[in-house]
Amino acid sequence: MWVMVFFDLPTDTAADRKRAASFRKTLLQDGFEMFQFSIYIRHCASRENADTHCRRVRSAIPEKGKIGLMTITDKQFSSMEIICGQGREFYQPPLQLELF
Numbered sequence: 001m002w003v004m005v006f007f008d009l010p011t012d013t014a015a016d017r018k019r020a021a022s023f024r025k026t027l028l029q030d031g032f033e034m035f036q037f038s039i040y041i042r043h044c045a046s047r048e049n050a051d052t053h054c055r056r057v058r059s060a061i062p063e064k065g066k067i068g069l070m071t072i073t074d075k076q077f078s079s080m081e082i083i084c085g086q087g088r089e090f091y092q093p094p095l096q097l098e099l100f
Contacts, residue, residue: 001050002077005032005040005057009065019062026060047071 005027009020024040030053032040044050050071061067 001044001047002072002074003032003042003044003050003053003057004035004068004070004072006068006070007038007040007065009038009062016064019064023060023062027057030056044071 007023009023010016011020027040030042032042032053035041042053044053054069054071057067057069
């Protein structure tokens with residue numbers, strides 16, 4: 001599973017910028033990585049693990065702005081086509097380590 005967080009937070013005042021930075025820092029501390037400027041992603045081993053991280057995001061939401069959360073499967077995520085200028089590339093999910 002992948003958890004994607006989309007956000008549009010105000011940055012008009014110093015207090016708004018501080019809240020936006022704090023939210024972004026919380027995402028990074030929880031293992032999310034920046035996919036685009038206002039889109040952060042995190043790979044999760046299971047639906048339960050994804051639900052846990054969604055709850056953490058919900059608990060850190062600032063009072064202003066819009067936040068979107070979406071969970072998608074590995075298969076859906078791997079079919080995403082990323083177009084950078086003239087080139088095309090496909091996102092490579094991290095390899096999962098299995099322990100027996």
